[in-house]
Amino acid sequence: MSTWANLGLQNSASPLMEQLIFFHDHALLILVMITTMVGYLMFMLFFNNYTNRYLLHGQTIEMIWTILPAIILLFIAFPSLRLLYMLDEINEPSITLKSIGHQWYWSYEYSDFKNIEFDSYMIPMNELSNNEFRLLDVDNRVVLPMNSQIRILVTAADVIHSWTVPALGVKIDGTPGRLNQTNFLINRPGLFYGQCSEICGANHSFMPIVIESIPTKNFIKWIMNNMNN
Template sequence: MNLQDSSSMLMNQMIMFYNNAMIIIFLITFMVGGMMISLMKKYNYNRSLYEGHELEFIWTLLPTFVMFFIALPSFQMLYSLEETSSPSLTLKTIGNQWFWTYEYSDYKNIEFNSYMIPTNELSMNKFRVLDVDNRIVLPYNHFIRMLITANDVLHSWTIPSLGVKLDAMPGRLNQMSFFINRPGLFFGQCSEICGANHSFMPIVLESTSLKTYSKWIIKMLT
């Protein structure tokens, strides 16, 4: 019934659209259900129900308007997901069986693999099947460009709270931009069935201030 708390402008739009669409769906469900019960009691399957041309015209026209009303914001949001603003930095992601490789394209020699931490190696402050040995670190309040591909099979890089889901396909480079609006720790997982260990290649993104991010970059470069 509920989505994760929003951490980006895109996710704010998705949650708003989802809530409005659910209201419309519930209203249609109750209205149609009530009409069906009322008609069955009143007419007892009278032939007028099968030959009511005016009634057929109404229940064809109304859903058309409803679908048009839902489609407009849906298309607007879909195209906003495809927009690429001038990014502050670029992160390249490579999907592998069964781990992620990250490259910070704006800097030299910043590349690392990210593996899930096995259960028997978890510390008290780690999350089972969600935490990784090397987290992505990105600054909030900056536009991030994501470039993604795969070395072997199809993967999908997904963080629900950011409203980000991008397919990783061998031989193809996909891109997407997103904007993180608050600091925090955000979790995701591969969302494309990619083999036996598909459930064990999580994603962890740490959103920090620009100052903390700069310190992390300097540490990675040294």
């Protein structure tokens, strides 16, 4: 991946992440406009020869530079609040996944089905295949159906962890003794990588997350195979 690609957000794989990217671009455009205007005014000061020793106040300009920033902040605040409520909304989930953070691995439970639970450990470097990613691939992936509303319940068994998958726009803390929840919908098949984004100890960097999104009929087959085993 190029340097410029690393500076941006990951390609979205969910409607929520698309909205996050739109809001990022919206806020960035406003910041560029403000920076350009302030930079231009500062630059022009170097070439301004006009002085006024008797200028004591300027109420008109003070009103403008007080009201105008307030209006600009509203253009940022309203889309931000809308998006915040969208991220917290739970929309009649089709499947519930429970994720438990440990030092330093994740445990998963499919609450809608019996006896489907497993631990997910990072694959050591000396066991990686040629098509696997260092420090990102795991021995047991989370398999989820695409185009289905997913609810995830996150907690932790020891210290605070954070279940984060950037491509899905999901970041939620796992706190011992507390159950947090959020939702997402994956709109395309593929592998989506994440990591714990809370500093949870010495091996904090070695508990990755891998989501495998597959069509619903393939997910049903996967569920049946695991229930039979």
